């Protein structure tokens with residue numbers, strides 16, 4: 001058996017077309033949705049992510065602002081800029097690209113963003129709202145995964161969902177969303193005793209670890225939906241996920257590729273959150 005491919009690029013095109021229509025409706029009301037991105041330092045991966053986000057905004061008929069600071073910038077300068085953006089009625093979403101250099105307390109930076117403009121959904125107020133089942137902004141990667149599952153009508157009610165990884169940006173919010181959708185959720189992490197025992201029970205398996213190809217076909221239940229969030233660079237420069245695609249595709253029912261799976265969906269949902277923020281005004 002070879003799994004069906006869940007193509008994040010193709011789904012992104014469909015969703016982004018819908019977003020461009022919503023941006024045009026806003027423009028007719030005199031509102032151009034605007035995303036402000038702050039980048040500190042010259043981390044090459046962060047640079048690429050920010051460039052992709054800014055380009056995607058423009059293609060969807062949205063405006064973007066980009067502030068780039070040197071790695072040794074005084075945090076006070078960045079906090080000052082966040083305060084300006086919070087107060088600017090023309091800015092609907094603010095994103096600070098992580099990771100930040102060591103002189104920053106990342107949590108303090110995320111808390112400085114107005115919750116109404118926190119399109120990443122990382123502010124404690126928005127995390128709490130998600131936990132309570134009344135989200136204001138859903139963090140973009142798990143939001144994208146939910147859209148991918150929806151696009152294939154994957155049955156969630158009563159399904160066993162296993163998430164590998166418990167980060168604040170992927171694993172935990174993913175668990176909240178799948179729980180709210182009716183799954184029975186298990187969250188695995190670095191101290192989980194027998195990872196394969198858990199993953200083999202999963203109807204829906206989400207891998208968000210950052211370890212190349214660690215989930216093999218032998219760890220997957222036949223017919224499972226496998227969502228690979230991981231992005232890892234191999235020594236030969238190629239990208240791969242946390243799932244060993246070649247062995248996994250022989251067992252899974254549906255599988256996302258890397259690249260071209262969850263990655264483009266994350267950016268798409270960032271645009272969606274920015275449009276939603278603009279529509280609320």
Ligand code: NDP
Nearest residue numbers: 141165166167170189190208209210229230231262263266
């Ligand atoms: P983190 O490093 O914050 O979290 C990784 C998680 O994996 C931790 O909870 C850790 O456990 C767990 N883990 C580590 N080793 C093991 C192991 N051997 N067995 C089981 N669990 C383990 O990563 P992120 O959540 O930020 O990102 C995860 C991956 O997803 C990365 O590859 C990242 O690049 C990618 N990513 C992709 C995105 C996309 O758009 N496609 C967006 C965001 C991230 P513990 O908590 O115990 O340390």
